[in-house]
Amino acid sequence: MHDFALHRPRSLSEATAQFASGGEAAYLAGGHTLLPAMKSRLRMPDALVDLSGLGLSGIHREGDRLWIGAMTRHADVASGATAIPALASLAAGIGDAQVRNRGTLGGSVANNDPAADYPAAVLGLDAVVETDRATHAADDFFQGMFTTALADGEIITRIGFAIPQAAAYAKFRHPASRYAIVGVFVARFAAGWRVAVTGAGPGVFRWAEAEAALAAGQGANGVTLAADDLNSDIHAGAEYRAHLAGVMLRQAVATLA
Amino acid sequence: MQITLSINGQNHGVDAPAATLLVEALRDHLGLTGTHIGCDTSQCGACHVLLDGVAVKACTVLAAQAQGQAITTIEGLGTQQALHPMQQAFRDAHGLQCGFCTPGMVMAGxxxxxxxxxxxxxxxxxxxxxxxxxxxxxxxxxxxxxVAGAAAMEQSHA
Known part of the structure; x- marks a missing residue:
């Protein structure tokens, strides 16, 4: 790993000022994507700004939303997001126990890995992504592979998940990386259904046909996903992922809670 | 940079680059080679240590991030004369072959x-x-x- 300057700010304004203080900077949350990327020299920032001293962790309910601080670790979401069992269960299935003890919600969402789990919950639960300078609706936040609505230097502070009537997440995970080959998050709200798919395409996306079929009371059995724009790699081809999305959709619908 | 680490109840000062990983500080700077580096890619768990009692992968934590927290390594569990119940259980059950993964397995336990x-x-x-x-x-x-080490911890209140 190339060396860097390490900043440990105590406030958001200090953090953004340090981020902008020259050279390439990166925010350090749980570090479980960033540090491996730096070891392999995919990332070589001149400065890291450690966000752990800003008080950005915690879980609390406000009305019809469950707010989770950006620095809340996966293990704490798994045990603390009791208002949305599907979200707690998703968090409990990320990586392994030691990864869940370090990785954070905000780090995962800001990184927007196309196979990460959290983006499916953020999109499926119509979440609001609050930052130091703006509020982003989930539908506008994810913009494709590793790309989000975040401006350079913008810091996610907390994420507000709409509490659904029922929800479930089904994931077929890669046995070594534990990332999703395909993951499908299904949520039922008074206003309708939301279905978000991760792992299958270049970024998380809503599956309109599945939402329409569930809204029409037709169930998930006849729903198919076109393979045209899906990922094809050494782990799975596009046709395989398309089929798997249907299987995960039906598993999720069968376990709605 | 100057990094102060509290390891197994003792404070240690380390003068090392900010990029120093916790596992590198332990092994290369402080000679605590019980914590192993297997994959160095957050997969294998040979580097598990406890931070304030919680297991983490020391290959994916900066030494500087561990400042202010109590670090427990395999060296801090027991002595050669009096092994920790989890260590003793690995010995009794022959829970190892080559032994490379063993420190991480004990911490995972x-x-x-x-x-x-x-x-x-x-x-x-x-x-x-x-x-x-x-x-x-x-x-x-x-x-x-x-399984046996956990039950023995109950009896010894370790």
Missing amino acids: LEIVRRHGTQLTPELVAHELEGNLCRCTGYMNIIKAI
């Missing part, structure tokens, strides 16, 4: 006890060990050792 208590089933331990790899594939005895 403590993490499982932290989250699930001392009454463990082999099925639970097998599931919870997903973050630790044994390339000798000696998992059966490792699982036996953790």
Whole structure:
């Protein structure tokens, strides 16, 4: 790993000022994507700004939303997001126990890995992504592979998940990386259904046909996903992922809670 | 940069680059070579240590991030004369072959006890060990050792 300057700010304004203080900077949350990327020299920032001293962790309910601080670790979401069992269960299935003890919600969402789990919950639960300078609706936040609505230097502070009537997440995970080959998050709200798919395409996306079929009371059995724009790699081809999305959709619908 | 680490109850000063990983500080700067580096890619768990009692991968934590927290390494568990109950259980159950993964397995055992208590089933331990790899594939005895070590911790209040 190339060396860097390490900043440990105590406030958001200090953090953004340090981020902008020259050279390439990166925010350090749980570090479980960033540090491996730096070891392999995919990332070589001149400065890291450690966000752990800003008080950005915690879980609390406000009305019809469950707010989770950006620095809340996966293990704490798994045990603390009791208002949305599907979200707690998703968090409990990320990586392994030691990864869940370090990785954070905000780090995962800001990184927007196309196979990460959290983006499916953020999109499926119509979440609001609050930052130091703006509020982003989930539908506008994810913009494709590793790309989000975040401006350079913008810091996610907390994420507000709409509490659904029922929800479930089904994931077929890669046995070594534990990332999703395909993951499908299904949520039922008074206003309708939301279905978000991760792992299958270049970024998380809503599956309109599945939402329409569930809204029409037709169930998930006849729903198919076109393979045209899906990922094809050494782990799975596009046709395989398309089929798997249907299987995960039906598993999720069968376990709605 | 100057980094102060509290390891097994003692403070240690380390003068090292900010990019120094916790596992590098432990092994290369402080000679605590019980914590191993297996994969260096957050997969294998040979580098597990406890930060304030919680298991983490020391290859994916900066030494500077561990400042202010109590670090426990395999060297801090027991002595050669009086092994920690989890270490003793690995010895008794022959929970190792080459031994390379063993420090991480012992720490993972403590993490499982932290989250699930001392009454463990082999099925639970097998599931919870997903973050630790044994390339000798000696998992059966490792699982036996953790189940027995947890029960022994209950008796010894370790």
